Amino acid sequence: MSSTLMATDGLELLASAVLLLDPQGRIVYVNPAAENLLESSCKILIGQKLEELFSNGELLAALFQQALAHQFDDVRQDLILERFGRESLWVDSITTALDHAATPVLIELRENVQQLKLEREERLMDQSQVNKELIRNLAHEIKNPLGGIRGAAQLLELELPERHLKELREYTQVIIKEADRLQTLVDRLLAPHRLAHIVGDVNIHEVCERVRSLIVAEFPVGLTIKRDYDLSIPQFRGDKEQLIQAVLNIAHNAAQALSERIQAGDAELIFQTRVLRQVTLSKVRYRLALDLHIIDNGPGIPVDIQERIFYPLVSGREGGSGLGLTLAQTFVQQHMGVIECESQPGCTDFRVLIPLP
Incomplete structure (x- = not known):
């Protein structure tokens, strides 16, 4: 022995x-x-x-x-x-x-870390495809009767007796406003499938700076945004507005999760860009890829939803629609890329990978 x-x-x-x-x-x-x-x-x-x-x-x-x-x-x-x-x-x-x-x-x-990564990416792609079909079908099923409900409420309002118009109109307005709210939700669900893909030269740092200015405007005090850029990253062909929306959705979620730290004055958000070499995305090998990290020092994503954060209507924040990350993933995948996430208390890291020329 x-x-x-x-x-x-x-x-x-x-x-x-x-x-x-x-x-x-x-x-x-x-x-x-x-x-x-x-x-x-x-x-x-x-x-x-x-x-x-x-x-x-x-x-x-x-x-x-x-x-x-x-x-x-x-x-x-x-x-x-x-x-x-x-x-x-x-x-x-x-x-x-x-x-x-x-x-x-x-x-x-x-x-086998590489195999795990490939399996995770494949699962994300399959999940995204299922999400697209689910969202498209669900949105259309909601959209058609929604117009009828709103129209019926408007007609009903016109038929209300004058002596009870004021108190009864309050109810018809609730129906109309809620129908409009649901219509807005449906439009957001369908947006990535309806909008044209406008391709042009994209500088990822212009995208990050645009998002940074929007976040600073909304959270001017208590939040420090740090930039760690690799300025050698080349431009690539893509839809700039879609990528701005994708990065904004991630950064805005992070800023909202930092609410307690913002009040304490020590909230931190980091935009970091790097180049990766010999990267496999969706089973395709690329010589170069953009590696964008959006990191916050917030409480982290609840463990029970970490595997589902890119699912539609899944939100870790009370009052959240659960669409921001779903749309961000869709926009990035339209650029042949993927968004990954690692989270623990004190550090949440969203990683955007997109092939480079």
Whole structure:
């Protein structure tokens, strides 16, 4: 046992997850990185077999048996490990046969970040397409009867008896005003599908500066806006007004989420631009891409809606329409790009990626 412990001393510091298995395929050691990756403590993991960790654990179990039989020294594979009741893990695995009786096999797992990113982007694209169809159909279903309701209320108002006109007109006006409010909502839902795509040369810093001036005008005190621009970013072909609206929707949401910090006087919003090289967006490889970050130091997005913030009518703010981020994602995707988000208390980072020429 002491030799096993000695062999694991250096494994504690590795960033990749390491599992040591006994001849029966049971885990006898996991390093801290494995505990983090598998979201379980060593006390829970030690003694378990691979089949007990993953619903498709037979994939790793087969590699274990081959290593145990010394069919190879080590073998690498990309695997999707399906966990019970949790999100699947995309990993690069290395199975190594060891010359050690107590722990004859070592398995190393490294999370495949690139594959996770591709899967997330694909999910966003699929979700966006579903959203578009849902919004378009829902908006048209609402729009047609809405006009009839408003027209009927106007006709009813004309037929009201003079002696009760004042008190009854109040009710018909409620109907008309609410119909107008819903009409405005429907128009916003349909806007990205109806407006023409006006293409021209776009300077992303002009877009950011336009948005910055609008935010400063609305929140002149208590909010500091910092700029961290890479001025070497080239112009690209796109719809400037759509991109202004997309960035404004993100920045305005951030400013509203910063309300408490604005009152305290320490609210901060950062516009940061960079160039990324060799980027894959929607399964297409681009030589260059714009990497725009809009970062705030607010309370963060509630965990329960982080995966759904780009869905229509999902809002983390009371009174929010839940359309701003949906429209922003739609506008950016029309430029072959995508918006990603990472959020925790004290830092929310919206990342806009768009291909560059």
